[in-house]
Amino acid sequence: MPQLTCIDPNDQAIDVTFEPGETVLQATYRAGVDGILAECGGGCSCATCHVVLNADWDGTLDAPSVQEADMLSFAIDPTPHSRLACQVQLIDKHDGLTLTVAKRQY
Amino acid sequence: MKIGIVGAGQAACTLIAELIRGQFDGEIIVFNGESHSPYQRPPLSKSWLADPTETESLRLLPEPIERHHSIQWIQSQVKAIEPDHGVIVTNNVSYTVDHIVLATGTRAKKLSIDGLSSEKTHVIRTLDDVMSLNSALDGVANIAILGAGFLAFELASSLKHPTRTIRVLAKGIRALPQISVKAADRLLDATPASIRVGVTVERYDEDNAALITNHGPIPADLVIMAIGAEPNIELAHACGLAANEGIPTDAYMQTPHPRVSAIGEVSLHEQPHLNQRIRIESISEANDTASTLAKRLLGQPEPFHATPWFWSDQGDLKLQIAGLSARTDEETVLINSETECVVIRHQGDRVTAIEAVNAAKEFMAARRLFEQGTISLENLLNAGSVFSLLQSSRS
Numbered sequence: 482m483p484q485l486t487c488i489d490p491n492d493q494a495i496d497v498t499f500e501p502g503e504t505v506l507q508a509t510y511r512a513g514v515d516g517i518l519a520e521c522g523g524g525c526s527c528a529t530c531h532v533v534l535n536a537d538w539d540g541t542l543d544a545p546s547v548q549e550a551d552m553l554s555f556a557i558d559p560t561p562h563s564r565l566a567c568q569v570q571l572i573d574k575h576d577g578l579t580l581t582v583a584k585r586q587y
Numbered sequence: 588m589k590i591g592i593v594g595a596g597q598a599a600c601t602l603i604a605e606l607i608r609g610q611f612d613g614e615i616i617v618f619n620g621e622s623h624s625p626y627q628r629p630p631l632s633k634s635w636l637a638d639p640t641e642t643e644s645l646r647l648l649p650e651p652i653e654r655h656h657s658i659q660w661i662q663s664q665v666k667a668i669e670p671d672h673g674v675i676v677t678n679n680v681s682y683t684v685d686h687i688v689l690a691t692g693t694r695a696k697k698l699s700i701d702g703l704s705s706e707k708t709h710v711i712r713t714l715d716d717v718m719s720l721n722s723a724l725d726g727v728a729n730i731a732i733l734g735a736g737f738l739a740f741e742l743a744s745s746l747k748h749p750t751r752t753i754r755v756l757a758k759g760i761r762a763l764p765q766i767s768v769k770a771a772d773r774l775l776d777a778t779p780a781s782i783r784v785g786v787t788v789e790r791y792d793e794d795n796a797a798l799i800t801n802h803g804p805i806p807a808d809l810v811i812m813a814i815g816a817e818p819n820i821e822l823a824h825a826c827g828l829a830a831n832e833g834i835p836t837d838a839y840m841q842t843p844h845p846r847v848s849a850i851g852e853v854s855l856h857e858q859p860h861l862n863q864r865i866r867i868e869s870i871s872e873a874n875d876t877a878s879t880l881a882k883r884l885l886g887q888p889e890p891f892h893a894t895p896w897f898w899s900d901q902g903d904l905k906l907q908i909a910g911l912s913a914r915t916d917e918e919t920v921l922i923n924s925e926t927e928c929v930v931i932r933h934q935g936d937r938v939t940a941i942e943a944v945n946a947a948k949e950f951m952a953a954r955r956l957f958e959q960g961t962i963s964l965e966n967l968l969n970a971g972s973v974f975s976l977l978q979s980s981r982s
């Protein structure tokens with residue numbers, strides 16, 4: 482199965498397997514990666530599943546929707562590579578990539 | 588310490604997750620009366636109904652937490668509780684615990700309609716409810732939804748299909764009475780359902796597959812009741828607690844019985860945002876009450892102080908509400924553009940809620956402002972947007 486490497490808020494690297502088609506939230510949440518709260522359960526309504534993708538993700542994703550970008554602007558210390566994990570759908574191409582969970586979700 | 592949690596919904600699972608993350612060193616026994624592992628309810632009427640995939644996508648607890656060694660899962664209904672002795676009884680087993688948490692939630696209200704069979708009657712509350720609705724949709728041309736709240740219109744959006752006519756039947760004088768007329772209009776303009784208000788159902792005519800109402804016959808191959816929920820308070824009564832509208836607790840989720848706490852939408856406690864004791868149905872209430880109890884059980888008590896928030900997805904429209912208003916609160920439109928709509932609900936100068944349609948920034952700014960204290964209508968109108976008011980409050 483394809484997998485991601487997730488750096489949690491304690492700087493631990495965790496390998497997370499995923500099924501293409503599921504979201505980063507579904508994969509990381511199932512694996513119990515620390516620091517992802519997802520209060521609304523993946524509805525793009527709470528901005529508590531903030532992750533930062535590293536540069537290798539560039540070109541593999543559509544830009545965030547207006548809704549997601551607006552929610553992200555309220556995350557703690559968003560960066561240009563910030564995304565909400567619930568809005569990022571994984572494909573085979575993402576196998577082997579790395580992301581970092583935000584230090585704080587609120 | 589051994590804790591028995593009755594229920595396995597959002598509040599129960601948030602409590603479990605926070606206890607495990609907080610290094611709780613006792614044992615947890617969870618009584619799950621449903622036949623599924625804990626799952627998320629909000630998508631049931633939204634994305635999941637529109638596109639049901641495997642139930643794994645609804646998972647509510649991370650695997651390492653669900654399988655944590657300190658948790659024992661009992662897949663059984665609780666039949667009785669003897670709180671003085673900390674005893675919880677299922678069908679054939681008694682469990683003894685030090686503290687009992689009632690997270691029993693609510694159940695969908697059902698209306699009994701003369702002539703309408705149970706096969707044609709649906710409610711949406713549990714995963715089984717949605718699966719049963721899904722399996723009944725084949726060849727259905729006319730769906731009647733009783734009730735005209737968020738659930739009714741979420742269902743209408745999710746069930747939209749070229750071969751189906753969906754009718755929302757409201758008993759009252761308007762649809763979406765929980766929110767302002769202006770915000771409701773934005774959502775109702777986009778709904779695939781046709782709406783009738785002031786409808787009283789008399790009976791169901793099986794031969795013609797129609798609801799007989801004061802507006803005449805209304806075609807209905809199946810009927811979905813989305814007329815609200817009522818709290819599951821029977822076990823609280825069994826504990827000797829006086830529960831009516833909900834299970835009364837203090838600001839630490841403690842009921843009058845020292846061995847019993849209550850969390851989630853069944854709990855009835857002071858809402859600091861409103862200065863009022865009221866039961867609230869929302870995910871924020873489930874999470875925030877669970878979090879308050881977790882802190883207490885972990886030895887770091889802090890009183891409940893959260894501001895409620897809500898959201899509803901209807902097709903491309905997303906309504907987000909920060910705060911909570913009474914139906915009688917005044918409404919003042921703050922922003923009304925092609926794309927966004929933001930309405931202020933207020934009692935005089937005190938803002939009670941911000942209703943945002945496709946305006947996430949305004950919604951999040953409102954949540955932050957409510958966390959800081961009260962919002963003044965005058966200040967908000969002068970600022971022009973919730974976001975500007977938040978920025979000026981920070982500078």
